[in-house]
Amino acid sequence: MTETDFIFNNINLSNITNGSITWKTPSNIALVKYWGKREPQIPENASISFTLDSCFTLTTLEYKKLNTERSEGSHDNTRVAERSRSHNFEIYFEGEKKDEFKPKITTFFKRIEKYVPFLKDFDFIIKSQNSFPHSSGIASSASGMGALALCIMSLERSLSGVEMTDEYFNRKASFLARLGSGSACRSIEGPLIVWGNHPEIEGSSDLFGVKFPYKIHENFKNYHDTILLVDEGEKQVSSTVGHQLMYNHPLAKQRFQQANNNISRISKVLQNGDLKAFVEIVESEALTLHAMMMTSNPYFILMKPNTLKIINEIWGFRAQTNSNICFTLDAGANVHVLFPESEKEIVNDFIKSNLMQFCQENHYICDSIGKGANQLLINS
Ligand code: DP6
Numbered sequence: 001m002t003e004t005d006f007i008f009n010n011i012n013l014s015n016i017t018n019g020s021i022t023w024k025t026p027s028n029i030a031l032v033k034y035w036g037k038r039e040p041q042i043p044e045n046a047s048i049s050f051t052l053d054s055c056f057t058l059t060t061l062e063y064k065k066l067n068t069e070r071s072e073g074s075h076d077n078t079r080v081a082e083r084s085r086s087h088n089f090e091i092y093f094e095g096e097k098k099d100e101f102k103p104k105i106t107t108f109f110k111r112i113e114k115y116v117p118f119l120k121d122f123d124f125i126i127k128s129q130n131s132f133p134h135s136s137g138i139a140s141s142a143s144g145m146g147a148l149a150l151c152i153m154s155l156e157r158s159l160s161g162v163e164m165t166d167e168y169f170n171r172k173a174s175f176l177a178r179l180g181s182g183s184a185c186r187s188i189e190g191p192l193i194v195w196g197n198h199p200e201i202e203g204s205s206d207l208f209g210v211k212f213p214y215k216i217h218e219n220f221k222n223y224h225d226t227i228l229l230v231d232e233g234e235k236q237v238s239s240t241v242g243h244q245l246m247y248n249h250p251l252a253k254q255r256f257q258q259a260n261n262n263i264s265r266i267s268k269v270l271q272n273g274d275l276k277a278f279v280e281i282v283e284s285e286a287l288t289l290h291a292m293m294m295t296s297n298p299y300f301i302l303m304k305p306n307t308l309k310i311i312n313e314i315w316g317f318r319a320q321t322n323s324n325i326c327f328t329l330d331a332g333a334n335v336h337v338l339f340p341e342s343e344k345e346i347v348n349d350f351i352k353s354n355l356m357q358f359c360q361e362n363h364y365i366c367d368s369i370g371k372g373a374n375q376l377l378i379n380s
Contacts, residue, residue, distance in 0.1 A: 003207065006115045006172050010161040018064040021154040025147035025373040027055040027138065028186045028193065029225055029328060029336050031282050032262045033289045036246030036255070040111065041178050042206045044246065045259035046198035048266060049183070050338075051190030052225060053370030055132045057143035061151035062125040087113075089124035094134065108145065108180040115176065116152055118159055126151075132365055136232050139239065139330060145180030146187035149173045150373055173373075174208035181239075185209040189372035192216060192270065200264050217273030222341040222368055226351055229363040230306045231333035237293065237300050242331050245296035255292060259285070275340065279318075279326040282338065286329040293331070304333040306358035311335070313354050323347065341368075 028049040036044035066088075087109040091101045105126070113119055126148065132138050153173040157164050170188050178185035178195070185208050186193040192212035198204045202213045237245075246252050262281050269277045293300045307329070314327050314337065325339045325347050337355070339347040348366075356362050 001171065001205065001207065003115075006175050006207075008116055008118065008156055008160070011118055011159055012161040016065060016155075016158055018062075019158075020060055020062040020377075021151045022058065022060040022376040023147045023150040023154070023373055024056050024058050024376055025143045025150060025187055026052045026190070026370045027057075027132075027140070027143040028052055028183065029330070029338075030183065030186075031285065031328065032259055032266055033285050034182055034195065035243065035259075035289055035292055036249075036252060037182055037243050041182055043182060043196040044252070045256040046194060046196030046201065046204060046263045047183075047186070047259070048192060048194045048212065048263060049186045050192060050223060050225065051187065051370045051372055052367045054367045055138060055143065055227070055365060056130070057140055057147045058129050058131070058376070059144070059147035059151055060127045061148070061155070062127070063122045063155060064124075066121055066123060087119060087124075088122070089126055091126045092128070094129045104180075105148070108148070111179040112149075112152070112176050115172070116156060118156070119152070122155075133232065133363075136227075136229050136334075136363070136365075138227065138229075138334065138365075139183070139332075141181035141239070142183040142187045145184035146173075146177045146373060149177035149180060149184065150188065150375070152176060154375060171208050178208060182243075183239075187373065191369045191371060192220075194263070196263075198260060198263050200267055212267075212270060214267065214271050216270055219273040219275055219340055220270060220278075220369075224337075224339050224341065224344055224347070225367045225369070226337045226339075226347075227365040227367060228310060228335040228337060228351075228355055228359050229365070230310070230335060230359060231304050232360045232363065237302065237331060239331055242293065245293065245298075249292065249296050251292065251295060255288065258288065275324040279324060282328050283326050286327060289331070290329060302332055303329070307333045307335055310337075310355055310358050313358075317350055317354070321346065323350075325350070 028051045030047050030049040032048045034043050034047035091098050130140050150173045153169055174185040174188045186195050189211055193209040194201045194204050195209040197206045203210050266281050328336045
C-alpha cells in the first residue's frame with residue numbers, strides 16, 4: 001500500500017451531525033528499538049514491540065458538525081471561511097483542560113489533514129486519561145496518539161459512503177497514529193507488531209505497523225512486563241529530540257544495520273522459542289539505545305543509579321537461577337522487566353524482595369502482552 005491509498009474521498013456528511021467515540025488503546029514496549037527517523041515520520045530501521053495490556057489511554061472524541069451546508073463542488077462563502085479556519089478542538093486530560101497539549105495535536109492534525117480532510121468540518125472535544133500515573137515517566141504518546149487516530153478512523157467509518165474492512169481500518173489507524181508519534185503505530189493491534197520495511201517480515205511497511213506475520217512460539221504467550229518506576233518525572237530528553245540526535249551520529253549507519261539484523265534474529269527466536277537468544281537480543285537493544293544517547297552530540301545519560309542497580313540484580317538472579325528474566329529500557333530511567341508466564345511466581349517474588357526498593361516510593365506496574373485497542377462505545 002502507498003500513501004495515496006489512505007486519502008479519504010468518499011465523504012457523506014449529510015448522515016452525521018454530532019456524537020462521540022471512545023477508544024481504549026494500550027501502550028507498547030519495543031524489543032528492537034526505533035531510534036532515528038526521517039520526514040515524514042519514516043523510521044531508519046524496522047522495530048518490533050509487545051503490545052501491553054494494563055497500561056492504556058482512554059480517549060473520547062466528541063464531535064459536532066460545523067453549521068454549514070456541503071454539496072459536492074459547493075463553494076459557499078461561509079463554508080470556505082469555516083474550512084479555512086484552523087482545526088477546532090479543546091483537549092482535556094484527566095478532567096482538566098490542557099492548552100499546553102494543543103500544539104502537538106495541531107501538528108498531528110496538520111500532518112494528517114490530507115488523509116482525513118473532513119476534520120475541518122467538525123468541532124472536537126478530546127477527553128483523555130491514562131491508566132498509569134501521568135508523572136510515572138511512562139511515555140503516553142504511543143497510547144495517546146493511537147487512541148486519537150482510532151477515534152478519527154471511527155468517524156471516517158461513519159462518514160464513509162463505502163464499506164470499510166477491519167484490515168483497512170486498522171492499517172489506516174496505524175498510518176495516522178504514526179504521523180502523531182512513530183511508536184503509536186505499533187499500539188493499534190497486538191500481541192507483536194513490526195513497523196518498518198524489512199525483507200524478512202512479509203507485509204512490513206514504513207507507513208504502518210503490521211502484526212508479526214508468523215506463528216509465535218508458546219514460550220511468548222502471555223509474556224510479562226513489570227515496569228519499575230525508577231524516576232517518576234518529566235523526561236530529560238523528548239523522543240523527538242532524541243531521534244534528531246541520530247542525524248549526525250557517527251554510529252548511525254551501523255546502528256540502523258544492527259537493528260535490522262536484530263529484527264531478522266528476533267523473528268526466528270519468536271518462532272522457535274529460544275528464550276536465551278531472546279534475552280540477549282532484547283538487553284543488547286536496550287543498552288544500544290542508551291549507548292546512542294551517550295555518544296551523540298549533545299550527549300545524555302538517561303539511566304539513573306537505581307537503573308544500573310536493578311540491571312545488576314537481574315543479571316545476578318539470572319546467573320543464580322537460570323531464569324529467563326531480562327530487562328529493556330525506553331528513553332528514560334524506568335526498567336521494563338520481561339519474563340515468561342511460567343516464571344511469574346519466582347520473578348514476582350524476586351521483584352518484591354530485591355527490585356522494589358529501587359523504585360520511587362516502591363512503585364511498579366505489573367503488565368503483560370495484550371491484544372490491542374478496543375472501541376468502548378459509539379453514539380452518533
Ligand atoms: C525509545 O515514537 O516517542 O521508545 O516518533 O518522535 O513521537 P516520535 O518518537 P517516539 O519514539 C520512541 C522511541 C523509543 C523506542 C521505540 O519505542 O521503538
